[in-house]
Structures are given as C-alpha cells and as structure tokens.
Amino acid sequence: MSNGVETPSGKLVGTVEAGVRAFRGIPFAKPPVGALRFAAPQPIDPWTGERDATGFGASGHQNPMLLPLPGMEVGPQSEDCLFANVWAPEGASGLPVMVWIHGGGFVIGSGSQEIYDGAPLATRGNVVVVSLNYRLGSFGFLHLNDLCPDLPGVADNAGMRDQVAGLEWVQKHIESFGGNPANVTIFGESAGGMSVGTLLGMPAAHGLFHKAIPQSGACHNFHTREAASKVAEIFLEALGIAPADAAKLRDVPAEKFVEAQNSTHLGLGTTLGLLPFQPVICPDSLPAPALGVVRAGEHAGVPILVGSTRDEWKLFGMMDPEVFKLDAAGMLAKLGDVLPEIGADTVMEVYGGEGRKPVDVFFAAQTDRIFRIPAIRLAESQHPHAPVFMYRCDWESPALGGMLGACHAIELPFVFGTHGKPGGDQFVGSGPEADTLAEQMMDAWTAFAHTGDPGWQPFDPDTRATMLFGKETALANDPAREERLAWEGLI
Numbered sequence: 001m002s003n004g005v006e007t008p009s010g011k012l013v014g015t016v017e018a019g020v021r022a023f024r025g026i027p028f029a030k031p032p033v034g035a036l037r038f039a040a041p042q043p044i045d046p047w048t049g050e051r052d053a054t055g056f057g058a059s060g061h062q063n064p065m066l067l068p069l070p071g072m073e074v075g076p077q078s079e080d081c082l083f084a085n086v087w088a089p090e091g092a093s094g095l096p097v098m099v100w101i102h103g104g105g106f107v108i109g110s111g112s113q114e115i116y117d118g119a120p121l122a123t124r125g126n127v128v129v130v131s132l133n134y135r136l137g138s139f140g141f142l143h144l145n146d147l148c149p150d151l152p153g154v155a156d157n158a159g160m161r162d163q164v165a166g167l168e169w170v171q172k173h174i175e176s177f178g179g180n181p182a183n184v185t186i187f188g189e190s191a192g193g194m195s196v197g198t199l200l201g202m203p204a205a206h207g208l209f210h211k212a213i214p215q216s217g218a219c220h221n222f223h224t225r226e227a228a229s230k231v232a233e234i235f236l237e238a239l240g241i242a243p244a245d246a247a248k249l250r251d252v253p254a255e256k257f258v259e260a261q262n263s264t265h266l267g268l269g270t271t272l273g274l275l276p277f278q279p280v281i282c283p284d285s286l287p288a289p290a291l292g293v294v295r296a297g298e299h300a301g302v303p304i305l306v307g308s309t310r311d312e313w314k315l316f317g318m319m320d321p322e323v324f325k326l327d328a329a330g331m332l333a334k335l336g337d338v339l340p341e342i343g344a345d346t347v348m349e350v351y352g353g354e355g356r357k358p359v360d361v362f363f364a365a366q367t368d369r370i371f372r373i374p375a376i377r378l379a380e381s382q383h384p385h386a387p388v389f390m391y392r393c394d395w396e397s398p399a400l401g402g403m404l405g406a407c408h409a410i411e412l413p414f415v416f417g418t419h420g421k422p423g424g425d426q427f428v429g430s431g432p433e434a435d436t437l438a439e440q441m442m443d444a445w446t447a448f449a450h451t452g453d454p455g456w457q458p459f460d461p462d463t464r465a466t467m468l469f470g471k472e473t474a475l476a477n478d479p480a481r482e483e484r485l486a487w488e489g490l491i
Helices: 119-125 137-141 158-177 191-199 225-239 243-251 254-268 290-295 321-325 328-334 344-351 358-382 412-416 424-428 432-451 481-485
Strands: 004-007 010-013 015-017 020-027 050-052 083-089 095-101 128-132 179-189 211-215 304-309 388-393 465-469 474-477
Touching: 004 158, 020 119, 083 119, 083 158, 095 158, 095 191, 095 432, 119 128, 119 412, 119 432, 128 158, 137 158, 137 254, 158 179, 158 191, 179 191, 179 432, 191 211, 191 290, 211 432, 225 243, 225 254, 290 358, 304 358, 304 432, 321 358, 328 344, 328 358, 344 358, 344 481, 358 388, 358 481, 412 424, 412 432, 432 465
Parallel strands: 010 050, 095 128, 095 179, 179 211, 211 304, 304 388, 388 465
Antiparallel strands: 004 010, 015 020, 020 083, 083 128, 465 474
C-alpha cells in the first residue's frame, strides 16, 4: 500500500506501520501568528508537490504538566500549532471516523501525545482516527472583545473555533484517507470532554459530527462575558499592558503569555472556578450554555456516550498534599463553594459513612460535583432526543501504593489501547486483566462509532443503566444512587 495520499489541499506522504497508514502534522488552518493571533482560524492554502506527513507538528505553547503521566509528554511548541493527525487501516474505504480532542484544562496537552496514538484503535475497531490540536490558554481562550473593543480581528473562543475548523477539514478531506464524512464521532476527555460538550452548543459545529463521546467532561464549563473579562483584565495586568494599548499584545513573545497565564491563575485563585481559560458565552460562537441547547433538542438524533471515572479528584489531590491533613471542619471549609448548594449536613450524611476519612469525603464530593453529576445532566437532557449510554471506569491505578484509585485519566490508555507502551504499567498496571479491559473499552467506543450503540442498555431516567468498566466489567442500574439524589435539582 502506498504511503502517499492525494487530498483536496495537496499530496501528503506518511508512513505505513503494521497495517495502518499514518499521516502526522497535517495543517488544517493557516498559522495563527502575527495579525492572526487571537483571530478566527483561516482556511489553509493548498500546496504543490508532496508534503512530508511523517512527523507531528508543533503543539500549542504551554507550561509543563504539574503531574506528569506516562505517554503525556509534549514535544516542540509553537503558535503555529493547528495540525491534525490521521491513522487509517490499509485499504480503508467509507469507514467511521473518530475525531479526538485532547484535554489538559484548556492550557496544556496535544493531539500528538503518545498515549493518543491512534493506530491500535484504528486497527482493532476498523475506524479512521483523527486527532486535533487547538490554541490553548490565552492564545485560544482570552476574551478581549469587551475589554479591548478597538483591537481588530479578535475572535472569542478561538480555541473552540480551531476545533470547528478541524471538523470542517475532516468533512472536506477525510474521504481521501478512507473515512466517511457522514459518520463522524467526536470524543475527548477532561477539557476535551468539555470541548465535546461545548461543541454541542456551537451553531458552527452543527452537522459536522454525528455522535459524541464526552469523557470526564460535559456541558458545564464556560464563563460569562463578565467573568471572562475579569480573567483578561488580570492577564493584561500581569503583562503590564493597559486595555487602551491592547495592540501591543500582538508583539508580546509567546513565552511571556505563558508566564502571564501563571500569574492569572494565582491572581484569581478559585474565585471564577477551576479553569480561568475556558469557553465564553458570546453571540457569534457560543450564544447560550450548551446544556440548554441539548435540552431543547437541537441535536436530536445524535447519540451520546458519556461518563466519568469513580475517583476523578484523587489525581488532583496529589497536587495538594495539605488535603491529606484535613479534619472534618477543614474538609467542610475546603468544600465551601459546594456547601451552599447541598449543605454541610448532606455532605456528611451522604459522603461521610463507613468511617470515611475527611480527605475521602472531599475527593468523592468533588468528583461528583465537577465530573459525574454534569455527565448525568447531559444524559438526562439528551435522553428524550437520541440514544444515550453511560459508563463509569472503576479500574484502579497501582501508582503511589494505590492512593490514586480509579482517578482522572485512568481510562485513556484503555480507550486507545496504548496501556502497553513504555511506562504505562506504572499508571495503569499490566497483565491479562488490563489487556481485557482495553479490548472491552476499544470495542465499545468503536462499536458506538460504527452504529451509535456501544453494546449495552441505553440510559433512561428510571433504570439509569451504567456500564462499570474494571477488573469485573458489568452493567449496573443507578450506581451511587444516594449520592446522586443529593444533587437533585442542582448543577
């Protein structure tokens, strides 16, 4: 099989590896540099001759991960970062397409991270896998329109618009790789899952995908314009630039932007939530919160597979050693922004049973508030309009003596079948049970991409069927029901 492909934009030369054709570092938009910094992505110009697609393109500018995980290392960084990567089985024709949107709190990550190698998933599931980069942090999610109205060419939600541009590229180009543009599934985890949820609310994304898999993220992560303007105000202060001098922003070295992001995080604390840089409600790209759009039936007929891990927040707890010293009073104080919603007595009654330590109560409440309950709300909202399927990953990490439990990101190596890559066993373990879980999750995800059905009973408000993936994968009805009921009418 040839390692070349002719696309509407020009010819690409990639690689053929174990029956999979791989094309890396494909530009899907013009470099967003110079006058295009902060602008909406612009269509890529066609090229002549052959373009080398054997190596990944640069990732967006970012800080190092605070908690590095195997396979999550990021390579060279640049503002010129709008690249796609494609993995397709040899001889592919008309196959379902799975478009991956990476996570990282909207400030870190890349579609080229080794954990997201699309070859195992493409091979086992007989699908075409695409991963996308998008602008991160202040490059992609800085709201300047209200604070700096005289700065020309600024587009809100530039990072989200990049994702839309990537999906438009898929519609135009994916047949060249053997994919079916009429059968596209978007999937992502953490900020990638939140991106999938946000795309459900973006008019420009309507019709560009046909199924959605938000993992550990849903439709709840967005700023109001007022909150986003506050982030921009603190960011400009960190750079020492007044709003009236906003034109200078296009001359600031990219590295200074990343430094200013750190100052912005510190300056805001948690006053605007956990993610200072995230999508913003604005008239021309995200007119309304995505959950309301879903609830209104705007994506009728779009199946959704949504879920979380059992112990999401334990991963983040490792970055805050003081949390392990909490007593009951300290735990309740740390959950202060939750207590007005469900109340201290409810927290202790629902989450404090069986002699749980305060730190475990904190982790469980945060896991539900930030990940599980938003996923449930999305399932409840889409259920009247299309099939919805829920899952929970219960596989426990062996790292740190088991302290991480079934933490945030634990499912990623199993979804991609990359758990056997070097260092993977440190995070997710190894052996026949791990291999079986990877097969189960890859089969479910790709079955959903093929047919809209991962292979178990759909969600409904009565049974709330949820597939629990772990050492003993099994279907359960309404798992952790008591905790779920504590949030009824909230979030």
